Every structure is written in structure tokens, then in C-alpha cells.
Amino acid sequence: NAGVTQTPKFRILKIGQSMTLQCTQDMNHNYMYWYRQDPGMGLKLIYYSVGAGITDKGEVPNGYNVSRSTTEDFPLRLELAAPSQTSVYFCASTRSGGAGADTQYFGPGTRLTVL
Amino acid sequence: RKEVEQDPGPFNVPEGATVAFNCTYSNSASQSFFWYRQDCRKEPKLLMSVYSSGNEDGRFTAQLNRASQYISLLIRDSKLSDSATYLCVGSYIGYGQNFVFGPGTRLSVLP
Numbered sequence: 001n002a003g004v005t006q007t008p009k010f011r012i013l014k015i016g017q018s019m020t021l022q023c024t025q026d027m028n029h030n031y032m033y034w035y036r037q038d039p040g041m042g043l044k045l046i047y048y049s050v051g052a053g054i055t056d057k058g059e060v061p062n063g064y065n066v067s068r069s070t071t072e073d074f075p076l077r078l079e080l081a082a083p084s085q086t087s088v089y090f091c092a093s094t095r096s097g098g099a100g101a102d103t104q105y106f107g108p109g110t111r112l113t114v115l
Numbered sequence: 116r117k118e119v120e121q122d123p124g125p126f127n128v129p130e131g132a133t134v135a136f137n138c139t140y141s142n143s144a145s146q147s148f149f150w151y152r153q154d155c156r157k158e159p160k161l162l163m164s165v166y167s168s169g170n171e172d173g174r175f176t177a178q179l180n181r182a183s184q185y186i187s188l189l190i191r192d193s194k195l196s197d198s199a200t201y202l203c204v205g206s207y208i209g210y211g212q213n214f215v216f217g218p219g220t221r222l223s224v225l226p
Contacts, residue, residue, distance in 0.1 A: 033214070035216075040218075041218055042119075042202065042216040042217055042218040042219055043159070043202075043216040044216075045213075045214075048213075088156075090158055090159070102147045102149065102164060102206060103149075103161050103164075104151075104159075104161070104214060106158035106159055106160070107158060108157070108158055109157075109158050
């Protein structure tokens, strides 16, 4: 299993540009999450999904959109990038029940800089 | 008030030392707790779960006190490789399973 994969690893955007951060997991997990982590800070939840076709806002959703058309994929869309969105973005997934359901598996992260 | 709070750190300790981290949580609905380890510029990885009576894994011991809403992590015989940021995490069942991360405590183990 590759686990949780994210692309790209790094990206520099200009203010106002848009991009999609890709996240894929091959563990058949129902729950998927997007977090951002600013320097020296903890993780903040942007959006999450409990299954294909179902998404909901987290703590800091403004400026972002998500979709979940399949169990495996959970892309995060940034529209009109702003310097405040400079951060490291982590995607994570979790089983929805049974043994090990509490464990979150994280992707390697995408480092985004908006200039 | 933040839902999960941790010692701000950084903790700088010599090899072989014992170090303890503290964490408090404010959401009494939190059901499960975890310690994650995050190396510099890397993703968080589960170190250990913390259940009602606490648990031990080698040099690491985690304790949970639900009455005081307090969690601790004890690292004995610190190794250089223990240098990392330690994240305290609570989870509760809401719409799906929700995880709340503390800001982390940075540990540097010095030779």
C-alpha cells in the first residue's frame, strides 16, 4: 500500500491564481481530512469527508473547496490564492470503524507559498 | 480557549534524561486521545494512543486523567532520535470522527 499520497510536494503561486492539491489513499478509508499547518502552529482542519459525495467544513474553510467523487480521492481547491494561504497542507485518512479506527494516516504534505 | 493545550516548550534535555509533556483538553465529549510525533518538515505520525488507564510502549508512557481533563507523555532514557515535536490529539464522534490537535511541544535531545 502507498498509504496517503499528495501532489505536488511544493508550489509557488501568485496572488489571485488557483490550484488544486491532490490527495489519494489506497486503504479504502471512508474518512478523509484536509489540514493546514502554519509555522510553529498546530494543525487546523479545513474540510473533511465521511464518504464519497459527503463533505463538510472544518475550522478554517474560507478560500477553499473540496469534492469527494470517489473513496480514494479528496482534492482541495484554492480559488484566488492569497498570501494568508501560505502554509503546509496535509491530507489524512481514517477508517470509519473497527480496530484502528482512531488512527489517522497522513500524506507527506504540500508546501504552498503565495507571493 | 483552545480545545487542546500543551506545554509550549521547547524542551532541551541531555541524552538519557527523562522528560514529561503535559496536555489539557476542554471538550469533555472527547473520547480518545493520542500522541503524535512530527519531525521537522514531515507529516505527523502516530506515536501512541492513550486510553482510560493509560499505557506504556517501551520508553514511552502515556497517562489520561479524565476527571482533570489532562494527558501526559513520559519519555525515559531520551535518545537523540527522540528530537521532534510531540502533538497531543483528542478525538470525538461528531459528524464523522473529529480530531483536534494541540499546538505541539518541541523536544531537543542534546548529546
